[in-house]
Amino acid sequence: MPAVLEAVLIGLLTSQFAFVVTTVYLHRALAHRAITLKPPIAFACRVVIWIATGTRPRQWVAVHRKHHAYTDKEGDPHSPVVFGYPLVQFGNAILYRKVARNPVAVSRYARDLPGDRWDKVLFDHALLGLGIGVAILVAVLGWEMALIAATVHASLYLLGGGAINAIGHKWGKRPHDNLATNNQWLAWCVAGEGLHNNHHAATTSGRLSMAKGEFDPGWWAVRVLVLLRWATVRHDKPVRKPARV
Ligand SMILES: [Zn+2]
Ligand SMILES: [Zn+2]
Numbered sequence: 001m002p003a004v005l006e007a008v009l010i011g012l013l014t015s016q017f018a019f020v021v022t023t024v025y026l027h028r029a030l031a032h033r034a035i036t037l038k039p040p041i042a043f044a045c046r047v048v049i050w051i052a053t054g055t056r057p058r059q060w061v062a063v064h065r066k067h068h069a070y071t072d073k074e075g076d077p078h079s080p081v082v083f084g085y086p087l088v089q090f091g092n093a094i095l096y097r098k099v100a101r102n103p104v105a106v107s108r109y110a111r112d113l114p115g116d117r118w119d120k121v122l123f124d125h126a127l128l129g130l131g132i133g134v135a136i137l138v139a140v141l142g143w144e145m146a147l148i149a150a151t152v153h154a155s156l157y158l159l160g161g162g163a164i165n166a167i168g169h170k171w172g173k174r175p176h177d178n179l180a181t182n183n184q185w186l187a188w189c190v191a192g193e194g195l196h197n198n199h200h201a202a203t204t205s206g207r208l209s210m211a212k213g214e215f216d217p218g219w220w221a222v223r224v225l226v227l228l229r230w231a232t233v234r235h236d237k238p239v240r241k242p243a244r245v
Contacts, residue, residue, distance in 0.1 A: 007145035010137070011152025018052040018157050019191040021045050023218040024225070027193070030113065031061045034206040034234050035222055041230045046123060051133035053157060054126035056119070059100035062109035066099055067165075068203060069109075072179045078165040081179070085166050092162035160190045168196035175211065176201035184214060192216035206233040 001009075025045035028034040037045065049055050063077050072081040077099040080088045088095065099105050115124065122128070137146035163186055172181030178200040186194030187208070193199070195208040195216055202210075209216035225231035 003141075003145055004148060007141055007148040008152050010141065011149040012156065014052060014149065014153040015156035015160065016191070018048070018153070019160060019189075019193070020218060020221050021048045022053070022055075022161075023191045023193050024221050025049065026055070026057055026060045027064065028206055028218070028222065029231075030057055031064045032203050034204050035225075036232045036234075037225070038230045041225065046118075050123050050126075050129035051136070052153070054130040056100070056124060056126065058110040058113040058115065058119075059106055061113055062106040063096055063099045065109040066105060068200075071200065072169060080166045080170045085170055088166035088169075089159070089162040092165055093158055164190055164193045164196060168194065173197065182214070187214070187216060191221070192218035204234055205236060207236040 024035070025037065025042065026049065029037050029042065029045075046057060049057065066075065066077050067079075070076040070079075072079045074082065076082055078088050078092055078095045083095065134146060134150055137149050140146070141149060167181070167183060167186060169180055172183040172186075172194075174181055174197050176197050178197060180196040180200040182197040183194045188194070192208045192215075195210075195214055198208050198210045198214070199205075206222055207216055207219040208214075209219060219236075222231060222233065226233060
């Protein structure tokens with residue numbers, strides 16, 4: 001396989017892996033307590049998130065919980081209804097940062113996740129984590145190919161996150177009575193998170209797929225962790241709300 005294609009593929013796989021860890025660890029485990037990970041697995045996820053995305057978990061959780069508290073109203077950190085589709089799709093990171101860098105919001109919405117000594121030494125230093133991630137790519141692929149792989153990964157991860165927040169509150173099916181939408185094609189790209197209407201209908205469900213024909217790859221990852229006894233699930237049979245008419 002040509003080296004460039006190989007680098008693109010590695011970038012693609014890295015972003016997929018980051019989406020799986022984001023949905024399993026940041027979203028389902030930390031933000032909603034829908035699943036519980038064994039401490040060594042949670043720590044491994046924390047390391048992956050640090051070197052693959054530079055995200056600080058308690059900030060991500062705070063931004064996300066604020067989104068659920070103010071969905072598509074003033075106060076929602078990244079609603080396409082409030083900010084318009086293009087800004088949320090392509091400027092999601094800028095909107096995210098506004099709340100993530102607000103210590104009052106973070107301590108209010110993520111008070112169960114106070115920073116610890118690991119955060120002080122390692123995980124609060126986003127550039128160090130990303131630097132380690134890039135260094136690993138350079139060691140494996142060399143400078144030029146590492147740059148391609150890192151660019152593909154960063155672009156897909158940022159666009160995918162933007163799409164969940166923007167497309168997932170604008171276009172798609174609304175089987176449940178909330179403003180979010182289901183898009184199976186997006187769910188295939190972002191480890192199940194495209195089933196966003198289902199998620200808003202049942203935030204504490206470990207599984208995002210509910211109906212026939214819906215597939216949640218993030219749930220498959222959770223199932224593997226459960227089989228290995230590395231995770232437990234709060235429930236996977238979401239309470240259904242009546243369909244929007
Ligand atoms: Zn949402
Ligand atoms: Zn959520």
